Amino acid sequence: MxxxxxxxxxxxxxxxxxxxxxxxxxxxxxxxxxxxxxxxxxxxxxxxxxxxxxxxxxxxxxxxxxxxxxxxxPELRLYEAALEAGAGDEPVQMGQVIGRSGLEGPQVDIALSNYARKGYGAIDSGEITADPDADPDAxxxxxxxxxxxxxxxxxxxxxxxxxxxxxxxxxxxxxxxxxxxxxxxxxxxxxxxxxxxxxxxxxxxxxxxxxxxxxxxxxxxxxxxxxxxxxxxxFEGGNVHILRQTAERVKDVLVGMGFQEMEGPHVDADFWINDCLFMPQDHPARTHWDRFALAEPTHIDELPADLIADVERAHREGVGPDGEGYHSPWDADFARALALRGHTTSLSTRYLSGEQIGEIEPPARYFSVEKVYRNDTLDPTHLLEFFQIEGWVMAEDLSVRDLMGTFEEFYAQFGITDIEFKPHYNPYTEPSFELFGTHPTTGELVEIGNSGIFREEMLEPLGVDCDVMAWGLALERLLMLMYGFEDIRDIHGTLCDLELLRNTEVTY
Missing domain, CATH: 1.10.10 (Arc Repressor Mutant, subunit A)
Structure with a gap:
């Protein structure tokens, strides 16, 4: 043979x-x-x-x-550091414990996401406690x-x-x-x-x-x-992340609705991030526990002097004959402090002021889909960094009805037709309301965004003399409504499933 x-x-x-x-x-x-x-x-x-x-x-x-x-x-290192800091007896500031633990970068997120789950203690409002009876050896x-x-x-x-x-x-x-x-x-x-x-x-x-x-x-x-x-x-080839695919889909929808895209820095001065939004400098959200400040450099070199003066005046005295301002401390050096942006509304203030691309004439529509950074407690709907869908419309005689109609048209493009609205307070918008959508599997209402009509105290210093309606929507929450994810960490971060990312198709 x-x-x-x-x-x-x-x-x-x-x-x-x-x-x-x-x-x-x-x-x-x-x-x-x-x-x-x-x-x-x-x-x-x-x-x-x-x-x-x-x-x-x-x-x-x-x-x-x-x-x-x-x-x-990481969670064991955080627990040991918490005990050493005295968190077994009374709450301790989380930043102090994280610094003592030596954890850095993604390890901090991992430690925080597993700390309470394993019963080592609790994290609440920027403070951490440790259960002295927990047994790390087990x-x-x-x-x-x-x-x-x-x-x-x-x-x-x-x-x-x-x-x-x-x-x-x-x-x-x-x-x-x-x-x-x-x-x-x-x-x-x-x-x-x-x-x-x-x-x-x-x-x-x-x-x-x-x-x-x-x-x-x-x-x-x-x-x-x-x-x-x-x-x-x-061979497993690369694939565009479902979050990035959906972000591109959002951009397509907004461009189709007549919007132009904004661009700007992830690290910016507190002036653009908060002061221009008529956020008082003693607001709790502006403390170092709620923001990520830069160690080097710590401050921006230059800001528009005229605009600084106008914004300070609005904070101290208010705007218009009935304006009162905040009567709270306002420091130009604090306004120059650099931090990771907590919202992409910093892009909106740059554009509305004319600082970014020059003066914008109404009517105008702008948007961005970019990352923001917040020192939040990690849970199924909160992360330390996430994507925000920012948008605003500048025109005469805008109303809440115009704003609601814009949302209904936008979300309908993703098959979401049951949006609910709830009145809310923001320092920079009046009236204001939050948006909610129904989770497709749990039936629970999920907050998906915040919105309103920019206040005169914000717009007048920026040189805007017509109405501006604006919003900040969560891209990850949109995915939760589209696909039924119950935990943001299933699609974002170190715990997400690669097979899910390879096999989930974007819904159009």
Missing amino acids: QLPASQVAVLEAVNADEATAVDALAAATELPPETVTGAVFELEDEGLVAVSERTDETIDLTDEGRAYADEAL DPEANALEILADTGETAPDAVEVGDETVEGLESRGLLERSESILREVTLTERGVTELMAGLETAETVGQVTPELLTSGEWDDVEFAEYNVEADAER
């Missing part, structure tokens, strides 16, 4: 009494595993070997998981990390770690599962017969080359069969 050289080598390495793995055959024949796999399937088709398959699963720590196995989980995830760090890659049932703990570590990206198909080969009776009868190596060619074509030899050689059913290595 004539067979290709690779098949002859494999057939001679297999035996009828004991199954041999493909990897073992590759080592015995000194052929690449993929060549052996192809030869095995071809021999199986000829009835010379029998192939059995099984799927083996293994688990192993990721690099992040190994780092936490060495240094401790933390199942921490103990599992230690076990898996010592074990290395292993089968799930080979270690004493509960399935729930394994799933928790996997969802946090600290553990990864791997599946491999193990193929074992056994010689059949026909294979034994053919081996005893003797095999001849048939010269075959596995690839068409330019030389074969130009010389004409291709007509005389025997080509190896190509197995289109053979397994191939799987």
